[in-house]
Amino acid sequence: MRSSNSGMINMKIPAILGAFGVIVLMLFTGLVHADDAPQKAAESYFVPFRVSDVKHVVIRVKVNGQGPFNFIVDTGAPAVYFGSEMAKKLGLTPKEEGFWKEFDNVEIEGGLKLDKIKVRVEEPFQLVGINKMNAAGIKYHGVMGYSALAQFQIEYDFTSPHLKWTRLDWKPPPPAAMGSLSAGASANMKAMIGLSSFATALMPKKADAVLVYRGLIGIELSDKDGKVVISKVLPNTPAALAELKVDDVIVRVNDKRTKTTADLQKALSSVGADQEVTFDISRDDSEKTIKLTTGRGF
């Protein structure tokens, strides 16, 4: 059992190599880059990103106000690819062989706009298997490759929730067709597609993780001399209704000792709305236990 599983995984490794293989698409088609994009002075944008379950850097994109769509940031792809599902949402009819189309209204989350970007409307096949299994935990809609990425200096920092994109004052040379390369590579690639969709067929589709929103209590907090002190109670919140008060010291929550606001946040981080929470507080030198039911909001 074990060995057959790892066999499947091995076959899948090519599929999870990201959109690297997208290069093959370039073997068939030359890319003409938008050459009249206006040059702008250096501006920086903080682009929110996530790392998917299969370790792709994922950003979000809106096109003509539609979306958001999830894109892999991939220096291994020569162009920008819009997959079939998003193409349909944009009112396009995807063709199996793909086609080029210029878009004028491509927004990247974080406030950045790509002007007149030539896009390959085609399903990058690597995305098909991953999406089918829901392996990434996020549905992929497209790939952001060289022709867009090279216009920017991009800082990747996995300790931060943002990528920093700064517009460069240059026009990246467009990728050229690679002619003679196509035959051999495409045969290999076809073999890979066959194998990965076979492996995919055997894999169970992963369910979407359930998102839980932390419940609302209604207090602002501060750290004072190793104690967690309530600095504000908002009216009509569970805290106000249960009569938690400003200057109360939260000693324990749900029987967990809380010495810092971080302790308290951690203890309640997995408590959703409509859940009962017990606070042990110290007020005017006496201890008191207060129970409340969390609300909705943040």
Next chain:
Amino acid sequence: MLTFFFCSLLLMMQSPADAKPATVPFEIIGSKHMAVQIKINGKGPYRVIFDTGAPISLVSNKVATETGLIKKQAAGGFMGMGGMVKAKDFQVGDVQAKDIQLIVMDHPTVKAISEVVGPIEGIVGYPFFAKFRTTVNYQDKTLTMVPSGFEPGDVMASLMSSMMSNNKDKKVYLSPSTLWGLTVGKSTSDGEAGVEVVYLFGNGLAEQAGIKQGDRLLVLDGVWTDTLDDAYRAASQVKAGRTVKVKIKRDGQEKVIEVTPRTGL
């Protein structure tokens, strides 16, 4: 000199805050991939592709054999796949890292590119570059790398468990650590951008900032808030004391408001 260099690298690894960035030149090859020079266990240099879209790194059987990662090229197997190895000493330009996971594999695309642009011996991906704050500049053709303190961990294991797991009963908690004093909502038939502010708790951050009931919350700290998931995700990434911008829409007019959230829940 070498010892000095090595020591300073060790220091870099240990104290990301004081680490000095190192610059690695790259080449843009005909396929528009970024190519860098690597050394493994002091041997090389070898030219490989630097790929932000690659969840794993890989090297050819040739390099794996020459650098002592494997004893002998694996016979047959799928695309010459020789399995997973760990490079004790892995260097991209002057940037060094220890115990980097690699797959030994003659990738057909890498091979195909090699036939056109000359030898390419593998791909460097996430397990290496995620350790660094990495800045890519195509105009200068430089990578600037400084250890960020981020540890990608055993990427292969987590890829496999992610692919094998069915996510059953997996829960992800979105837990803002600041108190805004609002409730947001969105009905299933609502296809407009943003979420609606359905309730404001008096005297909270949102009310003090001038947000009103019925406003559309469009963007929170640069994140599009078109669903409740997105709104909570955005809020949960805001740290107390940092001023962030919020974009709202009221009576058809968009407005950007700055707020400085405070710790709460």
